[in-house]
Amino acid sequence: MFRENKSHQQPELFNSFNDLHPKIKSILEKSWAPIYYEHVFCKIDESKFAEIYCPDNGRPNFPVHILLSLEFIKHMWQT
Template identity: 35%
Template sequence: MSFVKNDNQQLTVLDSTFNLTEREKRMLEKSWANTFADKVFPAIDENIFSVLYSKKASRPNTPVNVIVGALILKEALNVTDDEIVEAMAFDIRYQYALHTTSFEEQPISDRTLSRFRARGNRA
């Protein structure tokens, strides 16, 4: 798997926030997810994790900032890998916090998280 920086942070027509009511949008903007999305997520430096990936041309990695952000939320909220994966699939607050509301399918699985940790342990 080769390292590719995640520069794609633009909304698409599929973005799930477009389906929210004005009230729901206000609630989301006042939630912890907005603070995480605005302050923590942009501060995650993906480049420092590039050493964990192959330099050879191959399948691109899952966005590292999404993985690291999910792991931060997992620890902060004291949940399991399965619970963070489930939350990302069904809870718009997690998707908003991790800038994945425009993704057709959430890019994280329990295997994504365990493999990322294993790469870090080998480095």
């Protein structure tokens, strides 16, 4: 069963990022992660993968953009 996931677009109420030390926060904000999130993660169209899931049987899918992002990162760091 395919269900599109938009939960990453709404900020969490209890987010551990808000509790980090300001120095660590600035290091994270200057890393590649926010750029990757904005330019790759948010641009993945999950609906293109709906046809590989059964429409009326089974549990909902794991978010496709997370699975694809893990593959992209894996290939980015392979030597």
